[in-house]
Amino acid sequence: MSMFCYQCQEASKGTGCTVKGICGKDESVANLQDLLIYVLKGISIYSMKAKELGFSDNNVDKFIVEGLFATITNANFDKSSFEDNIKKGLAIRDELRNKVTKAGGKTNSDLHDAAIWGSSNLSTEGILQKIFSLFSGGNKVENNYTIEQFLQKSTTVGVLATENEDIRSLRELLIYGLKGIAAYLKHADNLGKQDANIHDFIQRALVATTEDTLSADELVALVLECGKYGVDAMSLLDNANTSSYGNPEITKVNIGVKSNPGILISGHDLKDMEELLIQTEDTGIDIYTHSEMLPAHYYPAFKKYKHFVGNYGNAWWKQDSEFKSFNGPILMTTNCLVPPKSEYKDRLYTTGATGFNGVKHIPDGEEGKPKDFSAIIEQAKKCKSPVEIEKGEIVGGFAHATVLSLADKVVEAVKSGAIKQFFVMAGCDGRMKGRDYYTDFAEKLPKDTVILTAGCAKYRYNKLKLGEIGGIPRVLDAGQCNDSYSLAVIALKLKEVFELNDINELPISYNIAWYEQKAVIVLLALLHLGVKNIHLGPTLPAFLSPNIAKILVENFGIGGITDVENDMKMFLEA
Structure with missing residues (x-):
């Protein structure tokens, strides 16, 4: 085994990639991604100590977010960029350590290895100026490390370094949720929107993955808390997008x-x-x-x-x-x-x-x-015009502001029986042949049902001629994966309109396709909002150990998919 990664739906044989990622990343990139996450944990240890002492660094917060984002599936395959970011991360970590020490904080040998590994190999002279230069687009930080040493270290700090299968499962579930949050935070930051509380949680959660004293129950609580901050991050990005570019329109x-x-x-x-x-x-x-x-x-x-x-x-x-x-x-x-x-x-x-x-x-x-x-x-x-591969139009723009403006029409359709049920089919698309299931499922849904979608999962059915119900298209596309937030806002509004006590009393079923870590945070966000009986496909995540999967099934009704006929019957008769 030269690497191990099981963060996406296409994990080899449903268990994990061990030679090369199905995504295409080689063992060096996979291992360097693991090492970068490890360095981010070390930075977070000192960053949290710094915040306890009353000071913080916005550039540090941003570096952690960008590092998490770079390790998302299908984002960055460039080995040299990970090597550079690890060097930069080590320099940032040690400068933070120096600041904490000068402020009277403890930086002793009892700290986790992520906080102290490699300190002796770094030159601290002028490191502050070097970091400033990096953030200003200057030269790379130089230190005594070689790529071979990075790769050697990386093999000791990856996913399998946590021996207990259930603790490993919860730690990785938490980290994958953080990666999803980081993606949304980065987009919001590009539009001038930040939330220090979300950064604080990310760092606190990264530190928690280094603490062997935490029980499974405590990690479960952190995973659910991650869902809360996932909602906050999606809300922040929604505000950033709409305040910059207006509310999406049909x-x-x-x-x-x-x-x-x-x-x-x-x-x-x-x-x-x-x-x-x-x-x-x-x-x-x-x-x-x-x-x-x-x-x-x-x-x-x-x-x-x-x-x-x-x-x-x-x-x-x-x-x-x-x-x-x-x-x-x-x-x-x-x-x-x-x-x-x-x-x-x-x-x-x-x-x-x-x-x-x-x-x-x-x-x-x-x-x-x-x-x-x-x-x-x-x-x-200098290029030719594109070769036409299809013709026609597709309709979208059904984010929460638009749908809520049609609330009276939607509510009347539900009350009259014209709309019997909504199906949330948000999430991701992927290569697996079994994903044809979602096309077949959409085609065979009764004509008195409406699909609510966001993310690239919609490409399985957004070009089908599924018709309308009283002028309401049967596929309502809210937007990107982060716009799954809109679907939650719509559901909560309908709960209010129908004067229900529980969001699960609504005529809404959840049949969600997942692929990567942004789908993980969407799932955790829905769990935080109290949504139950979510079905995930085309396969359940490889990173869920049997015991952790059992917890999700027993407490939240999480389930997989089978075939269209049986699943249709299960959803419609629920």
Whole structure:
């Protein structure tokens, strides 16, 4: 076994990847990701001590969030970037230690190894200036470590370093929830929104994963608390998006192509979307969204750009064929990157937490300035227009503000019996053939049911002709995976309108597809809100030990899926 990772739905054989990730990351990247998480734990130990002493560092908070985000499935495959971030993390950790010591805090040898490992190998002289230089886009921090030493250490600090299977399961469940929160915090921060309380929880939870005295019950409580902060993070991002770009509106999105050359933007970051639209205005280049960037079309602020022309393709996993036919450059703003094929690798760009060896990376702008997209724009001008792969329109924009504006219509449809049941089918798409289940399930749902969705799971059914109920489309797309928050707001409002005591009394069933760690935090957020009887598919997470899975089943009614016919019967007769 040269690595071990089981954080995504496609974990090899349903247990874990041990030679190479199904996602495409090699053993070095997988192990360096483990080591970066370990370093973040060490930083968090000192950061929490610093906060107890009355001081904190916003750059430290941001570094921890960015480090967590970079380790999400399908985000960053670039070995060198992890090596650099580990070096930077060690420097940040030791500078924090020095500050805590000077302030009278304890930094003795009783601390966890994550807080003290490698200190003797670091040069502390001038480290503060070096850190400042790093955050300002300067040179890399240099220390005495080699990549071989990093890799050697990484094999001792990964998932399997926790021997007790149940404690391991809870620690990893907590960390994966934190990774999801980190993704949403980063997007919100890009739009100027922060919440210090969420940062404090992230660091407290990371420290908790190093404490062998914590019982399983205490870790379960932390996992559920993580759900609370997941709700807070999604609410923060919702506020960041809507205050910047307006409330999403019901929108018809073109899925054909125009004759101009184009740039395809994928991922989730709306700030990147905005900056690209501004820089490509009046250049003769059209902008298309891909996968989770589709909901950008729903925001009023983006509708003024005439060169923002449509959505190209489907969910993330089809990019290896769709990127080839697009012909123009592709910008990956966040995770959902598949190792690129040679046919389009020279047209692929990454930015933010995303990276791949040999792929051009667009860095953050200096001192708050916009990113420089000139290279991708110049390349686009020399490319052919996209090859059309489909025609038509898809409708979305049913975030909470829109649906609540239709509340009277929805409530009347429910009271009259026109709508018998809602099905939340949010989450992720993926490569597994068993995911055809979600297309079949949507097609076979009775015509008096409505699907509430968010995330790329919608690509399994958002182009089906499922019709309407009294003018209400039977597929209501709230947006990206983080917009699952909208589905919770809608459910809570309906609970209030129908004067119910329990959200589970609503005619709403949850049949959710998951793939990576942002889906984990959505699940934990729903559990925090009291939602029960959620069904996850196409498989249950490999990181849930039998005992932990049993706890979730007995306390929250978590279940898997079987086949469409039996599951349909189970949901409709519940």
